[in-house]
Amino acid sequence: MEIALYYAPITCALAPYITLTEAGATFEARPLNLRKDQHKSAKYLKINPKHKVPLLVVDGKVLSESTAIQIWIARTFPQARLLPADPWEELKAISLMSWCSSGIHPFLARTNSPPRVCDLPGAEESVKRLASEQLFENYKIADELLAGREYFFDHFTAPDAHFFWTFRRGASFGLDLSGFKNCTAHFARMNSRASVQKLVAYEKSVQAEFAQAA
Ligand SMILES: N[C@@H](CCC(=O)N[C@@H](CS)C(=O)NCC(=O)O)C(=O)O
Numbered sequence: 001m002e003i004a005l006y007y008a009p010i011t012c013a014l015a016p017y018i019t020l021t022e023a024g025a026t027f028e029a030r031p032l033n034l035r036k037d038q039h040k041s042a043k044y045l046k047i048n049p050k051h052k053v054p055l056l057v058v059d060g061k062v063l064s065e066s067t068a069i070q071i072w073i074a075r076t077f078p079q080a081r082l083l084p085a086d087p088w089e090e091l092k093a094i095s096l097m098s099w100c101s102s103g104i105h106p107f108l109a110r111t112n113s114p115p116r117v118c119d120l121p122g123a124e125e126s127v128k129r130l131a132s133e134q135l136f137e138n139y140k141i142a143d144e145l146l147a148g149r150e151y152f153f154d155h156f157t158a159p160d161a162h163f164f165w166t167f168r169r170g171a172s173f174g175l176d177l178s179g180f181k182n183c184t185a186h187f188a189r190m191n192s193r194a195s196v197q198k199l200v201a202y203e204k205s206v207q208a209e210f211a212q213a214a
Helices: 014-022 042-047 066-076 087-112 124-145 158-172 181-191 194-213
Strands: 003-007 028-031 055-058 061-064
Touching (some): 014 158, 014 194, 061 066, 066 087, 066 158, 087 124, 087 158, 124 158, 158 181, 181 194
Parallel strands (some): 003 028
Antiparallel strands (some): 055 061
């Protein structure tokens, strides 16, 4: 089986990179330079008209959307236990990932690029402030879910990788997230995993490659 993951540094594509690594999968990461609009090239738009990462290609078949990608990885590598075994708990894990994608991610996107949602002159700060309020509301929910736990379930699962990305991205915008003690501890725990360290090293190498090509 040939697995390829279209990926870009800093983005949510790091979550499936982590879970593929946790699963011990052999895969090829295909980095795209978003700053150079490589995700909007005719070639990429042909396989993903949504011009987003992550995108998974398995033996030539294409799968978009983080949650679907995570479910595919979990099903394909069951020994990695990337989703809880109990059916109800599994659905709760899928619910958590859907929340990361549709409940948290949009506010990160607005913070990253306010003019994409409002191009009124002077609106930028207001968009960022409102987005960060929504982010804080969501991080508070995650903080409560993580109280007294190492991971969202009784061991590392795919939602941990997905949420890790949302928290990392929030922190990268300079938001003060130190009040979310359980999320902060989860973030540190995630950073200590070999899969995350591999991702971080890979991210650095891709960023260096992009900088050299600039
Ligand atoms: N709903 C998608 C969102 C993916 C997404 O928005 N990815 C961002 C990076 S974090 C992206 O590729 N942005 C490029 C663009 O919007 O053109 C998912 O959960 O996979």
